[in-house]
Amino acid sequence: MTVEIDVNMQYALGDDPMVRLTIEAAHMAGQTVLHDQLDIENATLTRVDGEGGLGQRIWARVDGGQLNLRYRASVEVAHPHRPLASLRADLLHHLPGHVMASLRPSRFCQSDLFRDLAAQNFGDLAGGQKIAAIRDWVSGALRYVPGSSNAETSAVETFAIGEGVCRDYAHMVCALARASNIPARYVSVYGPDVNPPDFHAVAQVWLEGGWHMVDATGMSSDAELVVIAAGRDASDIAFMETLSMAEMISQTVSVQIR
Structure with missing residues (x-):
């Protein structure tokens, strides 16, 4: 393609x-x-x-x-595609060093504040099944509202107001994945179905030794996305x-x- x-x-x-x-x-x-x-x-x-x-x-x-x-x-x-639910999580002590920063809280992804929420909602799931459930939960919990957030909005604020744009959806996925001990990073991309047309953001999670894209907005699939950059959150790759x-x-x- x-x-x-x-x-x-x-x-x-x-x-x-x-x-x-x-x-x-x-x-x-x-x-x-x-x-x-x-x-x-x-x-x-x-x-x-x-x-x-x-x-x-x-x-x-x-x-x-x-x-x-x-x-x-x-x-x-x-991009190679495998269904999220089929992927296993790597054991923490087997994770490579370069993904460790993607386990930790960051400025806009305060994952340490979401541990109870993650345990209550996704604690009985593992690996890709847990990530798929997080994606679906974020998609259902938030409304996509252009202009509802700004460059300073964090995952905690997005959770409180229940709306946002792609940046906020990606931050929420990253925060909940990290709270579940699965590395996640924020990725800037180009996507053909983004509406309104703009720069787009998704999450990537580390499962079975590689990064896999997750778009909780439902606007895109990994088969169509062009990656620009990745970081801990939007502050790294504006x-x-x-x-x-x-x-x-x-x-x-x-x-x-x-």
């Missing part, structure tokens, strides 16, 4: 010209970037490897006070960060299956 991506962003920047971007499709197993092109007017770019070696982050020094960006990519997607205030002029994200 080939996924076509076209992103246009225009932002008025503040006093500091530096912008950190996480928007390019990652070169990784399960997806092949056939072609991509990033154009940013009046910018000098510096690339650094992403956390865990997944994807790249881009520092752009933008002259003129306005970010004018276009990113286009064609990505062949062939699509754009600036050192001073920035104001959006326009932004469009188009993701189509060819």
